[in-house]
Amino acid sequence: MAYLNGFRAYLKLERSLAEHSIEAYLNDVGKLIQYFEAINQPFNVHTLELKDLRGFISWLNSLGMQASSQARILSGIKAFFNYLVIEEIIAEDPTSLIEAPKLNRKLPDTLNINEINSLLEAIDASRSDGMRSKAIIEVLYGCGLRVSELSEMKISNIFSESEFIKIIGKGNKERLVPISGSALKFLSLYLNEVRLHLSIKKGHEDYVFLNRFGSRLSRISIFTLIKSLATKVGIHKTISPHTFRHSFATHLIEGGADLRAVQEMLGHASITTTEIYTHLDRDYLKSVITQYHPRS
Template sequence: MKWQTTLSSYRNYLKIERGLSQNSINSYVMDIEKLISFLDENKILVTPLTITDEEIQQFVYSVAQKINPRSQARLISGLKSFFKYLIFEGYRKESPMELIETPKTGRKLPDTLSEEEIDKLIGAIELTSPEGERNRAILETLYGCGLRVSELTNLKCSDLFFDEGFIKITGKGNKQRLVPIGAHTQRYISLYINEIRNHLTPKKGHEDYVFLNRHGKQLTRAMIFTIIRNLATSIGLKKTISPHTFRHSFATHLLQNGANLRAIQQMLGHESITTTEVYMHLDRTHLQEIVTMHHPRK
């Protein structure tokens, strides 16, 4: 069994069986491509079926000199997934990853923006251009609904159920969820659709996407990153932010204002409550206030 043949089958498995997004698939495949390159460069003649923990350990050690523990952990996780796939398909009986230790990384708390910083960013948008109205609607939607950037770019007009107060989101693994949308966010989306988007002629295949570029095509992830970083620069914001920062801020501000953690989990589309619990560590002052206010032994 050759590496490239196996990698092609693995790619199909990730897409069809696991329903991962193209970005996730690319990340998983890149992990294996790094391993293949290492084996080629060092003239190590093993196949996906014959490689052992010894060769894997050599590879991990070589990579560990160049990347931080968090990146190492992600790489090892990707390798484990690949060999689990080979076992699942019956190609191997055991994984060479069993004895490979994942470095301890600690829990990285997500960066967030204050309400004032979000107001400044949105206030810095130049509204004299059609793109300005669109960009304001984009930021209001990221923050108002806690969306991932891919969920925002893939949002469709047919996913908007404003009368019911929800939008339908297709998240990781093509899993769908209904996310509440407030009147404030609805207002700016509607303004963009009715006043700006109506004057665009969408390209074929892009007719249903909410957010379009000036050529009538679906916006890319990279474009959203660029919009946000340019706004951060314009107001002199020192934090390094991305579209995901608005998602983190959405969850953090909800929690600070008393929202239930389980409800936040459902809105974010997290499979496990453990993923959402990271937000419990962001504002210990707020948690202390909760105890002071509500505990019988305060």
């Protein structure tokens, strides 16, 4: 379709999205085109109406697609028609009145400080990969990073004296995140006592976390590390590297941190995304009342 190449360029140049995100958006539009093929009607951005979009949602539903998947696809399609309006290809956005399926927002699992300590204590720091594992956990929890941000973290972006690290987040947006003394300590030990002795592959010299072959540590390797540690210490929650990000935010808000400050540290574009942690905080307060109030 003629407009898809322009949409791709818009996502890459204007929105600064990663290639896998761009492909996801294009696949979403592809689903809409597939629907019109299924009902033997031509797909035309100039004549698309609200009733067509409602028919599309019904079709997605008939395929057994979950509400969360439907909502994600609709988000991609909305972005496509927004692009068409910006480029003045169409005058009005037909998706503006369509509502995404209602989602039951599941609160993420978090770890308490004892569980985080038990994970750290289970790591054998005498091993070279053990020191790296301690640094990974400390940075994930101490800075609230996404797993991709940790994997792509650069040595040149660590400012030890001012205790900040520069992170390149979603959409190539930069942010400065404070790093705790504990995280800096284990990061320094890993860099100076373990990483220093690796034979580093060309092009990977500035990445902080490397595998034993001297290449940037993959996201999958970090997931595997977290899962194996959780199994080792007997934590039965569904946890991943993202669990430390949730725990970071939850513990800050429980401690009285300003929501805007937490939003800035997490790199959330919208305060609404950060507000989920206020729900977690309310659950925490409720549990305190249940546990300690004599009338509970």
